[in-house]
Amino acid sequence: MSDAPSQILVTGPAASAANATTDTVPLGTLQANGRSHLQLAFTGVAGDYFRIWIVNLLLTLITVGLWSPWAKVRKRRYFYGHTWLADANFEYHGNPVAILRGRLIAAAAIGVYWIFENLVPSAGPWLLAVLLCGAPWIIARSLAFNAANSSHRGLRFRFSGTQRDVALAIWPLALWLVALVAGSGDTLDFIEHPARFFGQLAAINATFFAMYPYAVAQIRRLTVGKSAWGDQAFSTTMRTGSVYSIYLIGVAVSFVPLVLGSVVGFFMGMLVGAIAVGHAALAVTIATIFVAFVSASTFIVWTAYNRSRMTNLVLSTSRLSNIAKLNSAISASVLAKLYALNLIAIVCSCGLLIPWAAVRITRYRLQAISVEIEAPLATVTAMVTQDPRATGEELSEMFGIDLAL
Numbered sequence: 585m586s587d588a589p590s591q592i593l594v595t596g597p598a599a600s601a602a603n604a605t606t607d608t609v610p611l612g613t614l615q616a617n618g619r620s621h622l623q624l625a626f627t628g629v630a631g632d633y634f635r636i637w638i639v640n641l642l643l644t645l646i647t648v649g650l651w652s653p654w655a656k657v658r659k660r661r662y663f664y665g666h667t668w669l670a671d672a673n674f675e676y677h678g679n680p681v682a683i684l685r686g687r688l689i690a691a692a693a694i695g696v697y698w699i700f701e702n703l704v705p706s707a708g709p710w711l712l713a714v715l716l717c718g719a720p721w722i723i724a725r726s727l728a729f730n731a732a733n734s735s736h737r738g739l740r741f742r743f744s745g746t747q748r749d750v751a752l753a754i755w756p757l758a759l760w761l762v763a764l765v766a767g768s769g770d771t772l773d774f775i776e777h778p779a780r781f782f783g784q785l786a787a788i789n790a791t792f793f794a795m796y797p798y799a800v801a802q803i804r805r806l807t808v809g810k811s812a813w814g815d816q817a818f819s820t821t822m823r824t825g826s827v828y829s830i831y832l833i834g835v836a837v838s839f840v841p842l843v844l845g846s847v848v849g850f851f852m853g854m855l856v857g858a859i860a861v862g863h864a865a866l867a868v869t870i871a872t873i874f875v876a877f878v879s880a881s882t883f884i885v886w887t888a889y890n891r892s893r894m895t896n897l898v899l900s901t902s903r904l905s906n907i908a909k910l911n912s913a914i915s916a917s918v919l920a921k922l923y924a925l926n927l928i929a930i931v932c933s934c935g936l937l938i939p940w941a942a943v944r945i946t947r948y949r950l951q952a953i954s955v956e957i958e959a960p961l962a963t964v965t966a967m968v969t970q971d972p973r974a975t976g977e978e979l980s981e982m983f984g985i986d987l988a989l
Contacts, residue, residue, distance in 0.1 A: 622955045626947040628666035630940040636662055637939040653683035667950055669736065677740075678733040686726075693718075716757075720750035723803070731811060745810035753802035756795035760788070793831075801827035804894075808902050816905040822897060830893045838886035884927070888920035899953060909956045914949055922948060 640655035657680045664676040693715055700711050724747040731743035801824040808820040892914040899912035926941035 620957045622670050622957060624950045624953045624955075625668045626663075626666055626943075626950045627668060628663060628943050628946065630943045633662060633943055634939040637942075650684070653680040653687060656680070656683060663946060664734065669955065672737045675735045676733060677735065678729070682729070719754065720747040723747075723750045723754075727807060727810075736813065739814040741811060741813050743807070743811050745806055749806055749810065750803070753806045754799045757792075757799050760792045760795055797828045797831045798824060800831075800894075804898050808898065813904060816907065818902055818904055820898070820902045822901040826897055827894070830890065830897065834886055834890050834893075837889060838882045880927070881924075884923045885920055888923055889916045892916040892919050895949070907958055909958075911954045911956060912952055913954075914952045918948065919945075 636658055640651070640658060643651040644655055657676070657678050660676040660678065664674040667674045697711055697715060724743075724745055727743040727745060731741040734741045801822065804827070805820055805822055808818050808822075811818045893916065895914055896912045899910040903909040922945055926937075926944065929937040930941055
């Protein structure tokens with residue numbers, strides 16, 4: 585047999601986008617070791633999405649929000665439809681009516697909480713605890729709905745996790761709920777017992793920050809481990825310690841600059857106030873602007889770092905059965921620059937450049953993702969479709985609501 589790599593014929597926008605990439609082999613190229621590297625491509629255009637976005641915005645405003653489920657479906661269908669892998673795009677099949685039902689349920693729950701919070705303030709934390717106890721059901725239903733309504737090459741994705749699985753994944757947050765309820769008391773405690781008030785506040789925050797990364801790791805692992813494409817299951821080797829490292833480093837790269845920036849802003853205001861005697865308002869304004877700038881910069885850095893590292897970790901430790909491995913190489917610094925420029929553009933355009941910003945971010949994040957397939961593409965498709973159930977979810981099993989707001 586010849587040692588020359590065999591080729592899989594690829595055409596269309598996905599091929600041209602992937603062939604322009606320099607750090608991977610061309611899309612669909614089967615190497616001598618039997619593996620091919622496929623690059624995701626996004627072909628969306630800001631001008632096209634702007635037309636969808638502006639119509640969605642106007643109809644949502646006119647209908648006082650009732651159009652938002654249809655807006656969500658139109659947006660997802662556009663972004664899914666312009667995401668290509670191996671010369672085939674993804675598809676979204678969500679039902680706007682089902683999403684509307686989910687949002688009405690969520691709105692009703694929030695309304696009940698708001699009423700009790702204002703009429704019986706002391707019952708607020710307890711009611712919040714009751715509502716959050718429904719979180720496993722909400723998360724499980726949302727993951728199942730979104731997976732069952734997503735497809736690639738005509739094959740549906742699916743999520744088989746139950747609310748019990750989700751509850752076992754996020755149970756540590758129950759400790760935070762206990763601390764929150766136990767620490768709730770009369771607002772006058774801040775004045776009468778400041779030491780106890782701040783002690784309880786510190787305990788609540790410490791509990792949350794100690795448990796949250798663990799819950800994130802478990803729910804990410806569950807999301808991947810209980811998902812499948814057709815009848816081929818995904819799996820992950822992600823470790824909880826890696827998630828803790830991401831959050832700890834994220835705090836270091838964001839919290840420390842925020843504190844230092846706030847201190848510098850305070851002394852800058854003091855200095856300006858001392859120089860420009862009688863212009864206290866000017867000093868306060870300068871200090872406020874500086875602190876706001878530092879806060880916004882810190883938030884951008886934190887968001888870019890967290891999202892890039894978490895996406896890279898989750899995808900790079902995941903694989904589809906024994907036939908494909910996922911990879912992600914999103915750069916935190918590049919993502920932070922995109923966020924910063926997008927924020928400036930959105931503010932300067934009074935929000936009109938939101939579609940442009942969304943397309944830029946989506947294109948960068950998707951084109952940083954690749955799939956390493958360990959068999960020819962036709963073989964992979966045959967493996968996935970060999971079982972009649974590989975059409976995704978059987979149509980008789982429908983998911984009635986989507987609560988992922």
